[in-house]
Amino acid sequence: MQQELDKMKEEVTKRVYKLFMAKFAGNKLQFAKAAGCDEKTLRLLFEQGQGMTLNLLFKLAYALEVSPSELLEGLSLKK
Numbered sequence: 001m002q003q004e005l006d007k008m009k010e011e012v013t014k015r016v017y018k019l020f021m022a023k024f025a026g027n028k029l030q031f032a033k034a035a036g037c038d039e040k041t042l043r044l045l046f047e048q049g050q051g052m053t054l055n056l057l058f059k060l061a062y063a064l065e066v067s068p069s070e071l072l073e074g075l076s077l078k079k
Helices: 002-024 028-035 039-048 054-064 068-072
Strands: none
Touching (some): 002 028, 002 068, 028 039, 054 068
């Protein structure tokens, strides 16, 4: 199960990164300000694969102008 969770975390991070690049052209400072978080948080997320809290997911979705469910669409754990 942990491997599945790690893959899901990686996929959500990729989705966020893709939207971030399209909307903010790689400017982490602008993205951090729009999301109300530290730039360091984004560096840790994108460069070191750190996980994100539910709170951060909502903030990033807001800044990217998408719903959190769009970022999670199609992801589920196998039973």
